[in-house]
Amino acid sequence: MSQALSYAYYPGCSGMGTSKEYDQSTRAVCKALGITLIDIEDWSCCGSTPAHTVDHVLSAALSARNLAKIESMGQKTAVTPCPSCLTNLRTASHRMAKEAFKEKVNALLDAPYDNTVDTKSVLQVLVEDLGAEELAKRVVKPLSGLKVAPYYGCIMNRPPEVMEFDDPENPMALDDILAALGAEVLPFPLKVECCGASYGVARKDIVAKLSGKLLGAAAGLGADVIVAACPLCQMNLDLRQEQINQANGTHYHMPVLYYTQLMGLALGLPERQLGLDKLCVDPRAILRAALNKPAKAAND
């Protein structure tokens, strides 16, 4: 690593609740890698999907309140683990590049936002600022033998003109990270297909169909685990897996981990810092079998 990496950190609401383990493991691996995450004091919800279905200025203002806070901290770059937060924060900045839109947004805020902050996903800074080679050097427990299906979710990379990261149809950032950890990365054809998003509550049938397809594709490839990068995707695939099985008459038992949890294991962090116990489908037996294979490289 050439220079100190330091970013304002936006955890997102689910990081305080249903995706606690994502927040926890993100903080743990960044710390282990020497990446400083500076908490944003009193950050608020970005509005997620519900806000942009009501109005684009309202949605941007809810994001901009946070961006203005980051700006006043003197930070140029913010990172977030959550793709939904990411998309809202980036879309707000993108649209506020137009003066007329910016004025409308600022008219809703207590403190105006000057649009100087760039937001990236944690995944993006890991591959672009730290680098997969650097990560590989830090691995003490390679995940050799673990077959993983890398699942990005739909909006981490799309639309490309807003997200400006990786390939919108066949992103490789997560594949590269997992390969650096020593895992066997499967070519997952549905890596950017939608999981059913927030329809789990109001229209379970949608999640059963779309997430069911994802589970089926991963199982069909012989994956040991699905690796997720989005709290909503992870929740649909893991917490709702039994609902999905019931609806579709399937019997999947597929652990769905956050990539940061696997990174933590490969970096030799203790399990309790990674929240593995918070997953519904327990991955520990499968992980133990893979991690304890004898032929792993010596830690020299």
Next chain:
Amino acid sequence: MQTINLHEAYDADFVAKVQEESEQNLALCYQCGNCTAGCPYTFVYDIPVSQMMRLVQAGRKRQALSARSLWLCATCESCTTRCPNNIDVARVMDVMRHMARREGYATEKGVKTFWDCFLDSMRKHGRVFEMGLVAAFVTRTGRFWTDVDLAPRMLPKGKLPFTPHDIQGKDEVRKIFERYQARSRS
């Protein structure tokens, strides 16, 4: 497949408004169908996304705004990413959803209620309180059994706090909503 009768009323204001609010040139859509081909939600849509684009071109306001598709689009950005003419199709869908909301069309009540409960929660606390959100949804829809099967899986893991975590600046968040509403009324 639904047939669109072009002799029925053409609402020019509607076309202009969608165009203005979405900042997209709707005339660029030549019905290649790429958006529909990639849309993961076509199986629940009443009107596929390419036909939604055609309806708006044809100025068929009532039909477009009453489509259930508007409430079932997750904004997964497949259509926008794949449009050969660089139309931000998801944004057009979003804008029609805004209009449908304003004009009282909500053909997927459960979905709209869920989103409303989400926004109410963040307006109140500054952040979303997940447990409260689901409770509000159950109360407002009467769907008592919503996700009760998930509770025994979630609660022991401490992932679902029982009490909201109000932020200090929650009034600032509330004021964003209030200013937005005042602006919309004027």
